[in-house]
Amino acid sequence: MKILETHYGKSRVRLARIVRDANRHDFHEMTVAIDLQGDFDASYSEGDNSAVVATDSMKNMVYGLAADPAVTHPETFGLLLGQELLGRYAHVSRAQIELAEHIWHRHGPFSFTAGPSHRRVARIDAARDQVTIEAGVTGFVLLRTAGSAFEGFIRDLWTTLPETSDRIMATSFDATWRYCREDVSWGTSWHGVMKLITDTFAEHDSKSVQHTLHAIGEAVLAQCEHVDRIRLVMPNKHYLCVQGDVFCPTDEPHGLIEATLSR
Amino acid sequence: MKILETHYGKSRVRLARIVRDANRHDFHEMTVAIDLQGDFDASYSEGDNSAVVATDSMKNMVYGLAADPAVTHPETFGLLLGQELLGRYAHVSRAQIELAEHIWHRHGPFSFTAGPSHRRVARIDAARDQVTIEAGVTGFVLLRTAGSAFEGFIRDLWTTLPETSDRIMATSFDATWRYCREDVSWGTSWHGVMKLITDTFAEHDSKSVQHTLHAIGEAVLAQCEHVDRIRLVMPNKHYLCVQGDVFCPTDEPHGLIEATLSR
Amino acid sequence: MKILETHYGKSRVRLARIVRDANRHDFHEMTVAIDLQGDFDASYSEGDNSAVVATDSMKNMVYGLAADPAVTHPETFGLLLGQELLGRYAHVSRAQIELAEHIWHRHGPFSFTAGPSHRRVARIDAARDQVTIEAGVTGFVLLRTAGSAFEGFIRDLWTTLPETSDRIMATSFDATWRYCREDVSWGTSWHGVMKLITDTFAEHDSKSVQHTLHAIGEAVLAQCEHVDRIRLVMPNKHYLCVQGDVFCPTDEPHGLIEATLSR
């Protein structure tokens, strides 16, 4: 028997942090997952734990490094965790860290309301010879009520869907884009890509979800020179017309459109 | 055997509606539940369906009335459904309608992004002799990082929690308030109560969740003369201190504080 | 302003316990919620915590009493918690305890597989003068493919549903029954009621969900003399016919039928 691949780690480590100023607090909350690859085969085949970093220790590391003053963005925190994991454990060949930031809206100097349900995400893939930094969003829900068509598709034995030149288009967007540089202002860049996604979704003369997905990728790659690849996942959340301007929103079944685009 | 109480209806009827203007669309989405009481005992005891309004017909009624131009708020739509149910079916003694509006933020004239995960709710309890109108919110998540204490509670065999003069207070708020008048501007009123809840939560010098809950109810009843009763449910979403300003957010277990206050 | 009602407590306290024998372990897992009423008004109106039992202390009490050898059923454990709460805190007038047991199937002497997703529940309502003991089930999913009709209901403007003499009937059952005695064998009784529910659902000549719900209540009250009241909640989980014997299961919308029956 051969071991083709193994990895292991700790998921759903939840973390919050107050950054205090006399007159005002900042508040950060995120969920972190760590996943390691390396020379761990003996733990699987022999039950030899001498090289095993307990996943409980990974959790402690997340909390221990969370107070570092440099930690202001998920990208920064992920890079710090990657450095610690590769630096401390010589037999770890690759550490993948996923971070999902919960968005809080400021209400007052010390108070906050929960923001939208989408999460800002970052993924750090730290190997010995290369570190890949990706940012993104998960669960970003968008809807438009005009300018979206779906016509000219294959009509055959299985087709009952009418063509339409005017439909509701709605999605719960997942996107991940790769940075080709490390000297990026992480927050500014994230908000910039989010604005391109939102504006393009809203304004594109859409022939299909595929068509709009492509336009979004094109806009991001054209205008963000520090991004060299983007992966887009767009479920088609159907709003079925009942009559006139009254619709029935449905969760299942749903279309699912995915593409990876690069320069 | 006695039938002490029965009711039945249709839940999770999902509905969206576009209100079109040449230059701009409004978009409304809500989930509706209808629940009827009345002279239905024979359907239970004898299987006699002659008085049964099929729940599928209730669903059709929701979609059929949704295009009414008067329908601009959940309170209005619930009242319309109540009138139709009591007006059409003489053996129905009471119709309860719950409506939960999904909050969309306008992005452009024809485009929207999903708002926060809380829902604006309305509950219409329409009996032959009286109609009760309640509005509220479910899942309204609030957090503050200063001005919240919990001290002086009972210390005994079961107590390990340290007293604290400074903790994170966070909740996922459910509130329902009853209107004592029908000539209310539903939208303005809802936003007014929400602002009182948010501001009081943020600014109250809090000795406990109970204390702040009471202050919120007091503020709403003092300042909204068209509201005569309010029910407040505040889970205490604990953020456990790990060290310094680093915390672990937890979902379970959680405290749960509830009160009903009236003039 | 008047305080009409308050209560507070701790929810989602998760608990597991091994009962060891040399040759075999028993394993119990449940989720507990405690809710107190009593003389707590000053904590709300004044922020005076001197009478407050911290919800964290309630959690400690659950774990502290969980090892009691008498605790073998949720009913027993709930009664024990109720006694401790009323006995220790003279200002508590009423303690309500909800317990939901996770069902594990034995695989070997020390190993288990997760059972069905329904939970065995118990609710203890302990006041100074009276203790009410209820048992029940939540999320009990049942389906039958023959012997279920729905005909003869009202046909009017809102009706499109065809009558049918043969449909799939499916539900996710919630039931709670009240015991009129305390000398009940809790486990045997629970399994007995569950068998009556399951058999009656399967074999009743059903004219509607209402009709079958009533038949189930009748069977339980007729055959279990230690039960004097039962509340039944049956969502109608629709399986929409696509063609012939092929169906589309749906979660929303769904019918919802409820009744409380007594001797």
Add this chain to the structure above:
Amino acid sequence: MKILETHYGKSRVRLARIVRDANRHDFHEMTVAIDLQGDFDASYSEGDNSAVVATDSMKNMVYGLAADPAVTHPETFGLLLGQELLGRYAHVSRAQIELAEHIWHRHGPFSFTAGPSHRRVARIDAARDQVTIEAGVTGFVLLRTAGSAFEGFIRDLWTTLPETSDRIMATSFDATWRYCREDVSWGTSWHGVMKLITDTFAEHDSKSVQHTLHAIGEAVLAQCEHVDRIRLVMPNKHYLCVQGDVFCPTDEPHGLIEATLSR
């Protein structure tokens, strides 16, 4: 800009089917997802839908083929869908079909109760030159109360976890195994692998989750000659010891151990 990869399809198509016999019905329920790759670039870049199979048509295909008498297992149904998709659409290069069967327990000739929450899954990856058939399980929850240790792992700055020679081990298992032949009795094989997983989990002298995962893979590959690869994902669902034999089950954070093993 380059399109590196695209795929699209329909997810969460829910399906039920009665197979009738005079004296008894069989009942099957599953959720299906279809995902296509092929010559679709113009739909993305140009909005040219002439090659697009509407995802609504895929849904119709699922329902249209579901009544085929040959369809008795998810593997069979997935293969049928793959043949139809590749056979009818010459520009489709690859069709991936995922099927998740909901497990119902027979109660009577025409009645059923919901089984455990895990699902039997099958994945058909149908390309022009090769078809890969995988079967598996998702969400299979297992627990053991003896014979599980975790000792000898790295102790350093981040370590606080005590070593233990006796702990609760619990997991919610995902497994997928690849068949190297098509002449397999799908149902018998699935139940055989499930028994190996369950027995090995229960009986293995476990030094860690990794160790037991490896033992499970070894057992399956050794005893199922028609399986040539298996992927195993085992979250470590922690039961934290409170005192003695009383534990607190937790959902987050959790360990996550994964491996792919082959002959």
